[in-house]
Amino acid sequence: MAETVKKIVKTIKVDLDKCNGCRGCEMACSAYHATPKYSSMNPARSRIRVIMDPFNDEFVPIRATDYTKAGCDGRRVYTIRGKEYSECSFCGTICPTRDLFFDPDSGLPLKCDLCEDEKVPLCVQACPQGCLTYVELEEEVEEEVKTSEMELGLKSLVDKYGVRKLQDSFARIAKKG
Amino acid sequence: MRYAEAGYNLEIDLSRGNIERVETDPKLTELFLGGQGVNAKIIWDRVGPEVKPFDEGNLLIFGAGLLHGTPVIGCNRTSVNTINPMTGIFGHSTMGGFFGPEIKHAGYDRIIISGKAPKLVYLWIKNDKVEIRDASHLKGKTVRETTRLIKEELNEPFAQVACIGPAGENKVFTASLEHNWNSAARGPGPIMGDKMIKAIAVRGTKDINIAHPQELFELCLKMKKEMYESDGCGDWMAVDEDDSFHHNNFSWGNSRTRIKNYWSEELQKRWTNWKYDHMDRQMGCYNCPKGCINVISWPGHPRFGYKCYGKDTYHMAAFKELDYSYELLGYCQDYGLDSYSTPQTLALGIELYEAGILTDKDMPNFPTDSGDRIKYLVEKVVHREGIGDILANGSWHAARQIGNGAEAFEHNTVKKMEQLPIKLGKLNPAYYLMIATGEKMAITQIEGSFPQDPIRDLDERQKFVDRWDAVPSEIFKDIFMRWEKRNEMSVEDTCLVTDWNEAMHYVDDSTGLCGFVSSFRGQFGGKTAFSFNNVPQIISLATGMDMDKDKLWEICRRNRTLIRAINNRLGIRRVDDDPPKDHWAVRDPELEAKMLDGYYDLRGFTKDGIPTKEELYKQGLDYVADELIQRGILDPNEGTPSQEKAKLEDQKSGGC
Ligand code: SF4
Ligand code: SF4
Ligand code: SF4
Ligand code: SF4
Numbered sequence: 026m027a028e029t030v031k032k033i034v035k036t037i038k039v040d041l042d043k044c045n046g047c048r049g050c051e052m053a054c055s056a057y058h059a060t061p062k063y064s065s066m067n068p069a070r071s072r073i074r075v076i077m078d079p080f081n082d083e084f085v086p087i088r089a090t091d092y093t094k095a096g097c098d099g100r101r102v103y104t105i106r107g108k109e110y111s112e113c114s115f116c117g118t119i120c121p122t123r124d125l126f127f128d129p130d131s132g133l134p135l136k137c138d139l140c141e142d143e144k145v146p147l148c149v150q151a152c153p154q155g156c157l158t159y160v161e162l163e164e165e166v167e168e169e170v171k172t173s174e175m176e177l178g179l180k181s182l183v184d185k186y187g188v189r190k191l192q193d194s195f196a197r198i199a200k201k202g
Numbered sequence: 203m204r205y206a207e208a209g210y211n212l213e214i215d216l217s218r219g220n221i222e223r224v225e226t227d228p229k230l231t232e233l234f235l236g237g238q239g240v241n242a243k244i245i246w247d248r249v250g251p252e253v254k255p256f257d258e259g260n261l262l263i264f265g266a267g268l269l270h271g272t273p274v275i276g277c278n279r280t281s282v283n284t285i286n287p288m289t290g291i292f293g294h295s296t297m298g299g300f301f302g303p304e305i306k307h308a309g310y311d312r313i314i315i316s317g318k319a320p321k322l323v324y325l326w327i328k329n330d331k332v333e334i335r336d337a338s339h340l341k342g343k344t345v346r347e348t349t350r351l352i353k354e355e356l357n358e359p360f361a362q363v364a365c366i367g368p369a370g371e372n373k374v375f376t377a378s379l380e381h382n383w384n385s386a387a388r389g390p391g392p393i394m395g396d397k398m399i400k401a402i403a404v405r406g407t408k409d410i411n412i413a414h415p416q417e418l419f420e421l422c423l424k425m426k427k428e429m430y431e432s433d434g435c436g437d438w439m440a441v442d443e444d445d446s447f448h449h450n451n452f453s454w455g456n457s458r459t460r461i462k463n464y465w466s467e468e469l470q471k472r473w474t475n476w477k478y479d480h481m482d483r484q485m486g487c488y489n490c491p492k493g494c495i496n497v498i499s500w501p502g503h504p505r506f507g508y509k510c511y512g513k514d515t516y517h518m519a520a521f522k523e524l525d526y527s528y529e530l531l532g533y534c535q536d537y538g539l540d541s542y543s544t545p546q547t548l549a550l551g552i553e554l555y556e557a558g559i560l561t562d563k564d565m566p567n568f569p570t571d572s573g574d575r576i577k578y579l580v581e582k583v584v585h586r587e588g589i590g591d592i593l594a595n596g597s598w599h600a601a602r603q604i605g606n607g608a609e610a611f612e613h614n615t616v617k618k619m620e621q622l623p624i625k626l627g628k629l630n631p632a633y634y635l636m637i638a639t640g641e642k643m644a645i646t647q648i649e650g651s652f653p654q655d656p657i658r659d660l661d662e663r664q665k666f667v668d669r670w671d672a673v674p675s676e677i678f679k680d681i682f683m684r685w686e687k688r689n690e691m692s693v694e695d696t697c698l699v700t701d702w703n704e705a706m707h708y709v710d711d712s713t714g715l716c717g718f719v720s721s722f723r724g725q726f727g728g729k730t731a732f733s734f735n736n737v738p739q740i741i742s743l744a745t746g747m748d749m750d751k752d753k754l755w756e757i758c759r760r761n762r763t764l765i766r767a768i769n770n771r772l773g774i775r776r777v778d779d780d781p782p783k784d785h786w787a788v789r790d791p792e793l794e795a796k797m798l799d800g801y802y803d804l805r806g807f808t809k810d811g812i813p814t815k816e817e818l819y820k821q822g823l824d825y826v827a828d829e830l831i832q833r834g835i836l837d838p839n840e841g842t843p844s845q846e847k848a849k850l851e852d853q854k855s856g857g858c
Contacts, residue, residue: 042483045483045484045485045486045490045491045492045493046485046486047486047487047488047489047490047491048300048488048489049275049426049489049490049491052273052489053273053423056273056415056419059409059415061415062415062416063273063412063415063416063418063419064411064412064415065409065410065411065412065415066271066272066273066409066410066412067307067407067408067409067410068307069307069360069406069407069408070407070409074360076359078359079382079383079485079497079507080346080349080350080382080505082482082483082497082499082505084483124358124360129407129408150423151423151426153426153427153430153431153491154430154491154493
């Protein structure tokens, strides 16, 4: 069993009723993670996406949480105040069943890092509407081994191509390098 | 690297099924910025006066604004331009939402559509992958169904869709193009129908690059917060439930009946409850903190979203209350009907029936209740059935097609297009000029920077002027300080006021900014998010272009002149610069003529309202001058009215 430790847990609360669908959170997240910072914007690279269907009045901002090799069946459907939502609408999993939270160029997963260097995450800063609020909670949590962005990318490549293929390619590139 | 811009146009020829990605000339950005400005340049170059609106040669251009896709707040309005079949001239049309920024992210600054598809199609654009797809299964489908079906069959929930409903398919002149709860009126609807293109779906996953990232981003984050908190931007009508302004001052029915004391507290309470008891949300557009779109689910009827005065037009045409509009709006949006022109045309139909010009033969089983009558006519118009086939062409054309005295009942159009139903006593000089000369057809697209009325109290006036953020120069403060009575403003001041009002809209329509955070808000004083005082700097930060107030003003003037020239080439002259005869009860033809002359002087137009050769050359539009001369439209030696007058006086005093 992993050790439990006291830790500040950062998270972002979402008040769906306050979302006006502006997608400024997406724009800001993509800009923050651009190199150099803010030099380009591209919601498709954002680690937060607004699941949005205006005609059904559906607006759900979700942040990319964990990467998974295989999604669940995603078949549950919830009705809230007469509006139907699929469970995927609330799910932040970086999951192969949908074209979401994968970098459009490299295809690698994009995970929310809570904008670690910032006092307040960028998506929250871009949402004065108050749909997103940043909270810090002190909690007893299991000590987790943090996966870096690179590791996450490697993991998804392993899932896609298998360890063997990846090892071979890596060896080849290393030799050329 | 191109900053803020994608650097490519997407050219689609529907007749040949040809698709091309064409690199754009950065010079055009310097001259016309983007959005409507560059669209107009393309229309000048490629759509000559021989091309009729429903010819294959007419273009339909979806122009993203220069600043779309950048972090600039409230910048999302797409300019959709074409030759409008109702007016026969340049169709000024813009819509909010998400479409322009998505085009940018797909790697284009605009989509240029020409030709006609042999059968109903839709476009699917995902970055470099562009497909013309069969849409026969979407024929006759409503806007919401079409949007849903397209996203489903593409399996692209993040695609942005703009489409027409049955009205557009049937080439109803008052049809609109719909995108989420936004619509583009004045041309694109029927042209989509004629080109047999039901919808465009776009998804883009490319970067937009910024010239000065840090500075622009920090400025925008700050602005977003300020704009969210400020009541100086967004549509105040989304939060202020006192709508006595429209109901007491605007005319009901066929723009004829004013009910001066219509509004009451009791009514406001009832209407407010109707709204908030059934409102799902107030939605915004791309990267804007405001929520101008009121989304309403009225029990038993389709959900709809409306902005500002859009909730009033149907019930005011039918002499009903708000619940009547709430019943109807969902259907009309699903059909893809413009809520400004359509209700007026329908009210004209009712009037003609009452006058005996239209009879039971034209309108079999015409109901007796005015509300049922509007509903009856909506169905006829959308499907172009019976009398609907005529009313579908808008009031101006319909009255003339019906004849038999019907022309006299059509009284609220300029350049063949319905105007807001305002009938007032004394002339407001700036409004005279804007309604007369405005090339954008709707006064809301021309007015907005300078107040509509003077402030009586001198102290109050001074206070207003002291905190007036949007003024581009002190002159406007002086003009406002000396403005005492609404109908009394010097010709010179009137022209300057009109110039500023117009210029700010040209800023918005080329950058893609929304009037509710910009051109429409200067008139209320205080702080306005965007004005000539910060837009030049913002353009510089985003694009790296060297921009200042004067340069921006010059570009706006050029865009305005070019659109005038397009319309001149299509036949527009001084006689067409004419507000509805009964817009004001008291008219002053002599003063009006002076104002027109003054305005033409300021714009560098001849007495007949055509830009002079000198003016066109000065603006780098020499090819426009040459063509107008060659076509015999422009006399190369003719100057502006005051230049001509001076010449005459010279001749008189000269001689021997
Ligand atoms: S910025 Fe806020 S309001 Fe806008 S889409 Fe994101 S969560 Fe919704
Ligand atoms: S997105 Fe989430 S809910 Fe949907 S299939 Fe994947 S893991 Fe399951
Ligand atoms: S917290 Fe930061 S990384 Fe996470 S979604 Fe928001 S902006 Fe993106
Ligand atoms: S001010 Fe209103 S209409 Fe304009 S962009 Fe913002 S939300 Fe849209």
